[in-house]
Amino acid sequence: MTVNSNELQVKGCKVTPQRRLILDILSNAESHVLTAEEIVNQARAIQPNISASTIYRNLGTLTELGLLKRLDSMGEGWRYEINSGHHHHLVCLKCHNAVSIDFCPMSREVKELAEQSGFEVADHSFEIRGYCINCRVGDKKGEGAQDLVGDER
Amino acid sequence: MTVNSNELQVKGCKVTPQRRLILDILSNAESHVLTAEEIVNQARAIQPNISASTIYRNLGTLTELGLLKRLDSMGEGWRYEINSGHHHHLVCLKCHNAVSIDFCPMSREVKELAEQSGFEVADHSFEIRGYCINCRVGDKKGEGAQDLVGDER
DNA sequence: GTACTTGCAAAGATTTTGCAAGTAT
DNA sequence: ATACTTGCAAAATCTTTGCAAGTAC
Numbered sequence: 001m002t003v004n005s006n007e008l009q010v011k012g013c014k015v016t017p018q019r020r021l022i023l024d025i026l027s028n029a030e031s032h033v034l035t036a037e038e039i040v041n042q043a044r045a046i047q048p049n050i051s052a053s054t055i056y057r058n059l060g061t062l063t064e065l066g067l068l069k070r071l072d073s074m075g076e077g078w079r080y081e082i083n084s085g086h087h088h089h090l091v092c093l094k095c096h097n098a099v100s101i102d103f104c105p106m107s108r109e110v111k112e113l114a115e116q117s118g119f120e121v122a123d124h125s126f127e128i129r130g131y132c133i134n135c136r137v138g139d140k141k142g143e144g145a146q147d148l149v150g151d152e153r
Numbered sequence: 154m155t156v157n158s159n160e161l162q163v164k165g166c167k168v169t170p171q172r173r174l175i176l177d178i179l180s181n182a183e184s185h186v187l188t189a190e191e192i193v194n195q196a197r198a199i200q201p202n203i204s205a206s207t208i209y210r211n212l213g214t215l216t217e218l219g220l221l222k223r224l225d226s227m228g229e230g231w232r233y234e235i236n237s238g239h240h241h242h243l244v245c246l247k248c249h250n251a252v253s254i255d256f257c258p259m260s261r262e263v264k265e266l267a268e269q270s271g272f273e274v275a276d277h278s279f280e281i282r283g284y285c286i287n288c289r290v291g292d293k294k295g296e297g298a299q300d301l302v303g304d305e306r
Numbered sequence: 307g308t309a310c311t312t313g314c315a316a317a318g319a320t321t322t323t324g325c326a327a328g329t330a331t
Numbered sequence: 332a333t334a335c336t337t338g339c340a341a342a343a344t345c346t347t348t349g350c351a352a353g354t355a356c
Contacts, residue, residue, distance in 0.1 A: 072225045090272050092272075106281075110256055114281050119243050121282075123246075123282040124279070124282060125282075126278070127277060128276075129277060130275035132270075
């Protein structure tokens with residue numbers, strides 16, 4: 001999943017190296033969903049004097065434009081991913097990898113069930129947490145092979 | 154759902170007025186899931202000189218003891234509720250009321266689907282967001298009948 | 307050339323921590 | 332009596348904002 005610069009222009013926003021960098025980091029993260037902090041760190045590994053506020057501002061901007069999607073994060077602030085449509089995730093509790101799944105629990109039956117009480121359904125979230133195949137191999141509690149840290153590009 | 158003082162003692166922790174207050178607020182909230190800030194505010198309405206740090210500390214402690222459950226909150230910090238077993242919520246985007254639902258998307262099929270990739274399922278979350286029947290009546294965007302504010306006991 | 311962006315530094319907001327005083331058991 | 336808790340104030344985080352300088356178009 002890559003976002004090219006055209007998509008930025010089409011949205012009526014200027015293509016700056018900082019914005020490209022953010023989008024590239026998230027694109028390369030592929031199966032990752034990164035926190036703002038992680039994006040700042042990875043961006044600094046490439047462009048050391050990029051400002052954190054620039055990144056925070058752009059994460060907001062790009063999310064509003066619909067290029068990024070914000071997920072909540074069990075209390076660790078927001079996590080961001082390239083917006084590639086509606087889907088849910090398997091999230092590894094050790095390495096924080098997030099891989100998309102096709103299954104969506106919001107069937108017509110479930111929606112109707114919710115609506116029985118007069119509730120108007122607007123949105124939903126679903127997330128499965130556990131341990132990915134890589135992290136199951138080692139010790140689940142260990143701090144071993146955290147693949148989020150490091151340069152990642 | 155009420156937590157009596159015995160449960161605190163059984164967990165090997167002292168029964169202080171502050172802890173009772175926190176549990177009472179959350180018990181009375183019934184269908185509410187409150188943020189730390191809301192709990193602080195409600196607590197202060199009753200015991201004005203209670204310290205916010207006491208509440209933060211106790212929310213942590215009570216969660217570790219399993220008396221409370223922490224939910225994440227689309228970026229607004231944690232929300233807390235009395236731990237009354239596994240269930241999911243319909244959350245109103247206007248008044249933030251959270252009502253429990255019985256339906257759980259984690260069927261055996263879904264679990265197996267997740268496990269096909271070698272993922273070990275540990276946990277999951279599911280939340281339906283929208284507008285509760287009370288809030289549908291009025292203007293959804295208005296700030297009108299926020300029933301979280303106020304003294305609530 | 308001009309409006310939008312950036313970096314910096316400072317301000318905000320929220321949560322955590324150290325420590326002496328207070329309290330439940 | 333004593334170990335656990337509290338309140339206070341200070342620190343630590345994380346995120347936002349104001350503004351002058353810089354940049355994409």
